[in-house]
Amino acid sequence: MDWAEKYRPERLQDIVGNTAAVRQIFEWAKGWTRRSKPLLLHGKPGTGKTSSAHALARDLGWEILELNASDQRTKAVIDRVAGSSSTTASLSGASRKLILLDEADNLQGNADRGGARGIIDTIRGSRQPIILIANDLYGLPPELRSLCEPVRFRAVQARSLVPRLKFICTMEKIRCSELVLVQVAARAGGDVRAAINMLHAAATGRESLGEGDLLSSEKDDRPSIFDLITSVYRGTDDRRLMQEYYGFDEPPSNLVQWIEGSLVHLPDLPSRMKAYRCLSRADEFLGLTFRRQYFPLWRYASALLLLGAMDAAAGRGIHARITPPSRWQRMGTARKQKAIRTGLLRRLSGMTHLPEDALRDEYLTLLTLLVERNPERYADLLSLDTDELTLFLHDRTRAEGVAKARAKRESALEQQEKKGKPAGEPKPGKTAAGGQSSLF
Amino acid sequence: MFKAAIDADIFREAIDAIAALVTECRLHADQNGIRTRAVDTANVAMVSMDLKKDAFKSFSATKDELGIDIAKMKNILGMVSKGDLMNMALPEAGHKLEMAFQNYKYSITLLDVNTIRKDPNPPTIELPGKIVITGEALNSAIRAASVVSDKIALGIDPKAQKFFMVAEGDTDHIRLELGRDELVSLSPVEARSLFSLDYLKDMGKVMARAPQVEIALGIDHPVKFSFPIAEGAGRVEYLLAPRIEAE
Numbered sequence: 268m269d270w271a272e273k274y275r276p277e278r279l280q281d282i283v284g285n286t287a288a289v290r291q292i293f294e295w296a297k298g299w300t301r302r303s304k305p306l307l308l309h310g311k312p313g314t315g316k317t318s319s320a321h322a323l324a325r326d327l328g329w330e331i332l333e334l335n336a337s338d339q340r341t342k343a344v345i346d347r348v349a350g351s352s353s354t355t356a357s358l359s360g361a362s363r364k365l366i367l368l369d370e371a372d373n374l375q376g377n378a379d380r381g382g383a384r385g386i387i388d389t390i391r392g393s394r395q396p397i398i399l400i401a402n403d404l405y406g407l408p409p410e411l412r413s414l415c416e417p418v419r420f421r422a423v424q425a426r427s428l429v430p431r432l433k434f435i436c437t438m439e440k441i442r443c444s445e446l447v448l449v450q451v452a453a454r455a456g457g458d459v460r461a462a463i464n465m466l467h468a469a470a471t472g473r474e475s476l477g478e479g480d481l482l483s484s485e486k487d488d489r490p491s492i493f494d495l496i497t498s499v500y501r502g503t504d505d506r507r508l509m510q511e512y513y514g515f516d517e518p519p520s521n522l523v524q525w526i527e528g529s530l531v532h533l534p535d536l537p538s539r540m541k542a543y544r545c546l547s548r549a550d551e552f553l554g555l556t557f558r559r560q561y562f563p564l565w566r567y568a569s570a571l572l573l574l575g576a577m578d579a580a581a582g583r584g585i586h587a588r589i590t591p592p593s594r595w596q597r598m599g600t601a602r603k604q605k606a607i608r609t610g611l612l613r614r615l616s617g618m619t620h621l622p623e624d625a626l627r628d629e630y631l632t633l634l635t636l637l638v639e640r641n642p643e644r645y646a647d648l649l650s651l652d653t654d655e656l657t658l659f660l661h662d663r664t665r666a667e668g669v670a671k672a673r674a675k676r677e678s679a680l681e682q683q684e685k686k687g688k689p690a691g692e693p694k695p696g697k698t699a700a701g702g703q704s705s706l707f
Numbered sequence: 708m709f710k711a712a713i714d715a716d717i718f719r720e721a722i723d724a725i726a727a728l729v730t731e732c733r734l735h736a737d738q739n740g741i742r743t744r745a746v747d748t749a750n751v752a753m754v755s756m757d758l759k760k761d762a763f764k765s766f767s768a769t770k771d772e773l774g775i776d777i778a779k780m781k782n783i784l785g786m787v788s789k790g791d792l793m794n795m796a797l798p799e800a801g802h803k804l805e806m807a808f809q810n811y812k813y814s815i816t817l818l819d820v821n822t823i824r825k826d827p828n829p830p831t832i833e834l835p836g837k838i839v840i841t842g843e844a845l846n847s848a849i850r851a852a853s854v855v856s857d858k859i860a861l862g863i864d865p866k867a868q869k870f871f872m873v874a875e876g877d878t879d880h881i882r883l884e885l886g887r888d889e890l891v892s893l894s895p896v897e898a899r900s901l902f903s904l905d906y907l908k909d910m911g912k913v914m915a916r917a918p919q920v921e922i923a924l925g926i927d928h929p930v931k932f933s934f935p936i937a938e939g940a941g942r943v944e945y946l947l948a949p950r951i952e953a954e
Contacts (some may be wrong), residue, residue, distance in 0.1 A: 332750045351903060352749040358929055358948040359830045364750065396949040 270467040271460045282315045283431045284423035289319055291418050296323055296396065301365070304398035305390055307371075307412070308405040310420025313458030316400045320367050320419075329396075330361040335369035342381030345389060353393035353691045364395045371399040372406030381656050384406045390414050405690045407635055422457020425449065425666030431459070432466055442475035452479070492517060493589050496529055499573060508573055519569040520553055526576050528592030529585065538579045545575020607654045615649065635659050647676075709736050709771055709797040712764040717937045719757050720916065722780050724936065727909040728776045730753045733820050736768040740941075743775075752906050753827055753946040762940035764792065773797065773804065774818030776872040783813055828867045830946065834923035834931055836863045836868045836898030837891040839891035842917035842934060848872050848883050849911040853904045854878035859923055859949055862899030865882055870894075870922075874904070891919055896925035900949040910945050927952075 276282050286567045288308070295306055326332040326643040332352045334340060348466050349366050357364045366389070373510055374382040387410060399415055401407055429448050436443045451469070455462035469480050492515070496510055510520075527546060552568035555561075616623045621630070638645045638659040646656060646669050656666035725732055725743060732745040740759040746752070760766045787793065787808050794807040795884035797817075806813040852859040852874035859874040864884075870893055872883045887893055910932065914920050924930055933944040 330750065349748040351751055351905065354751075355751045355903065355948040355950050356927065358746065358750060358753055358783075358833045358946060359828065360929075394953075 269464075270435060270439075271463045274431075274463060276315070276318050276322055277325055279326050282319055283313055284427045285310075285319075285420050287419050288418050289315075289360060292319055292323055292398075293326075295416070296327055296329075299396050303396070304414065304416040305393070305399060307399045307401065307407075307415035307417045309372075309401045309417060311422055311458060312402060313455075313462075314420040314423055315458035316420050317367075317369055317461060320365065320369075320398045320400065324365045327363070328361055328570065330357040330359055330364040332364060332368055333367040333369060336373050336375075339384040339504060340374060340379040342388075344646060345382060345385030349389045350385070351602065353389055353395045354395065358442050358612055361431065366393065366395055366397045367400070368397065369400045370402075371411075372401035372403050383411055387414065388410055391543035404415065409521075414684055417706040423459050424457070425452035425455075428459060428462055429453070435466065436476075437469075439470065441470050443470075444477065447476050447478055447480075449663075454534065482496075490505070491515075492522075495573075496525060496589050497585060498582045499526070499527075499577045500532075500583065500585035502577055502580065505574055505577075508577060508650070509570065512569060519549070519572060521563050522569065523549060523572055524592040525555065526572055526595060529589060529593065530576070531553055532585050532587045533580060534583070538581065542576050542579035545571050545579070549575070599693075604658070607658055611651075611655050618649070642666075643672065646670065708767045708799045709773070709795065709804075711766045711768070711796075712792055712794045713762065713766075714764065715784065715791040715793040717762055717786040717941075718760075718793055719787065720936050721756055721943075722777060722784055724913045725754055725757055726777045726781045727842060727913050728906075728945075730754050730774055731774065731776050731818055731823050733773075733791065734773040734775045736773060736857060737770045738768060739766075740766070744826050744829070746824065747906075748893070751948050752910075753830075753904070755829075755944040755946075756936075756941070757943075758937060762937035769799075771797070774820040774821050776815075776818055779815065783815070786811065789886050797818075805841060830929070832925070832928060834898075834928060835894070835896040835920075836924035836927045837892070837894040837896075838863065838922040838924070839893075839919055840870070840885070840922065841891070842888070842914040843918050844885070845920050845922075846911040846915035846933075849904065849907045851883065852881055855881050857904050857917035859904050860901045861897055861922070861930060863893065863896060863924060865895035865897050865952055868895050872922050898925060898926055898928075900927050900930060901952055902930060903950055904945055906947055913943070914945075 278294060279289055292308070296305065296325065297554070305320075308319065310316060319333065323329070332348055332349070334345070337342065338348075352364065353366050355364075368386060371386065386399070391414075399407075399411075404412065404417060426449075429445070429452050432448045432451060433443075433445075444542075448466075451462055451465050453464060460689060466476075470476055473480065495511055495515075499513060503511075517525075523546060526542075530539055530542050530546075533542060548573035549568045552564050552571065556564040556568065612626055613625045614635075615621075615626055623687070626634075634645075638656070642656065642660060642665070645651065649655075650668070651659075653666050653670040655661075656669055659664050660666050660669075725745065727744045728747045732743045734741055734743045738758065738760070740762070742757040743757070744753065744755040783806065791808045794805075796805045797803075804817055805814045806815060848944050849859070852872060855876035856874040856879070857876075859872055861871070862871050862873075864871055867884075869888055870885045870890060874881045899912050914932060914934060917936070920932050920934040922930060922932055927949055929948050931944060931948050933942060935942055
């Protein structure tokens with residue numbers, strides 16, 4: 268059996284670390300009335316959130332009803348299970364029933380449709396204590412967050428973890444030096460479950476643990492692109508850096524953007540030049556890879572990129588926030604603009620019986636001048652919306668004003684039409700012919 | 708090992724009683740018969756069903772635990788006609804239950820019992836107020852109440868020697884009182900608890916077929932309904948947690 272499960276704390280006093288949080292939970296439970304807010308336990312995995320909730324119920328003799336990510340959690344299911352459970356007394360005669368909504372920040376799209384709404388309704392109508400659990404406080408909708416009293420679970424300090432690990436070793440009859448336990452605790456990064464799993468993995472099939480036995484079980488921390496860029500600027504061993512890069516899933520074509528985006532943080536021109544020279548050489552390899560479809564060439568590109576940039580940075584570190592390359596953001600915006608323009612041209616081409624590229628090459632300037640002179644009139648004639656008007660006017664606020672006025676006029680016109688004319692007659696202004704004849 | 712033959716109607720009655728609350732359960736078999744106890748997903752209601760050896764035409768079993776998909780079983784039993792004999796067989800350490808009736812032979816894969824919720828402990832609660840009533844009268848009362856509300860109060864008025872049911876909706880109200888004459892028996896102890904009609908409706912449909920239902924009540928305590936099935940060779944018990952009344 269899984270040690271993390273086997274040695275799950277059963278009482279609140281057995282929870283490792285987070286004493287303040289545990290006390291807060293206990294006080295809340297002791298003084299619970301129907302007006303109490305539900306608790307929201309949040310923090311990293313393996314810090315004792317779920318264990319605390321279960322231990323609390325056990326300590327106080329409460330019944331517990333848990334809904335977690337393995338249950339389907341649509342609004343209907345939450346209403347039926349948590350909703351009806353939170354308005355009834357315990358079946359077994361326990362004084363209270365604790366409704367535990369685990370992984371509350373993990374409601375998955377369609378499978379849990381309306382889940383957050385269901386949780387909010389349950390909280391509002393509940394006559395039993397409720398505890399929500401989330402890894403990320405901000406993964407919850409704000410209206411749900413504001414209904415709860417947050418309790419923060421922090422990463423557990425290595426030194427408070429060691430006694431627990433020692434206890435487990437004693438129970439499992441494994442001889443283990445204190446030093447190894449300290450190492451396990453430190454490597455787990457505050458995650459108790461990870462620490463116990465690590466110990467379990469290292470101890471399987473052994474009767475004693477020495478220092479060498481631990482190597483194979485480092486906590487698998489996925490390096491992020493931010494870590495990689497930090498290492499580039501801080502400087503490290505060449506081989507180490509490449510190793511770090513191979514650890515994750517980002518093609519050098521993306522990496523080149525990230526590094527290029529960060530080069531502005533290099534303090535002086537000569538080192539920037541040095542970095543750009545390597546980058547451009549790397550880019551040649553990227554081009555070659557693409558043309559030849561010969562992917563082993565990637566390794567030259569990534570080596571040039573990383574080692575070149577590291578050489579240029581010369582271990583000075585990076586002192587600004589690393590952000591995704593601004594070029595990507597600009598490309599996103601440009602794509603949106605392009606889509607608006609293409610849509611507009613297609614529509615105008617239909618209205619004027621002119622080919623799209625003729626419109627674009629010969630008439631767009633003319634049109635822009637016309638629209639700028641009298642935006643109201645042309646917005647009407649060409650039925651331009653806010654985005655399209657902005658394209659001509661380069662002034663969003665003005666475009667919005669024009670579009671709003673136009674919408675108002677149109678709805679007034681429609682009202683009039685409804686009153687005055689019988690239905691079925693074509694509306695004026697909507698016919699292409701009217702717009703077309705007066706255009707040029 | 709499990710091998711039995713039973714009147715399909717009786718078996719359907721037993722399965723329907725469980726299906727009112729849960730979609731899967733652990734069915735325990737031993738040489739004396741079969742039994743199960745299960746709680747619904749919201750921990751609000753519990754069903755216990757006990758079917759003795761005598762209810763079967765033939766029965767032999769060793770101690771075993773069967774993971775039954777109740778919803779599937781209910782659909783299969785929808786196929787049988789009145790008077791059909793159902794033959795069931797499960798080999799030693801087998802995972803497929805053979806169910807045969809008429810010319811049909813189903814082979815049903817059982818659920819892994821470890822994936823089904825553990826049997827709940829039998830609650831030890833004192834419910835002093837006792838009433839015995841016909842199943843039909845009980846079901847009609849539940850249906851009448853569900854017209855105006857989603858909850859119903861059940862209670863005993865010891866002075867008037869009456870069993871009462873009150874349902875209050877947002878705008879409407881219904882009260883039904885039954886005296887000793889209309890009941891089979893009544894113990895005059897004060898009792899009153901509020902229950903969700905959602906659950907009672909499903910239970911009511913099953914109980915409507917029972918000649919006599921024994922109701923046990925307390926003050927803001929669960930209610931227990933128990934009634935015989937299979938002409939007394941089996942018994943079903945429902946336990947339903949009370950609603951907490953609004954302040």
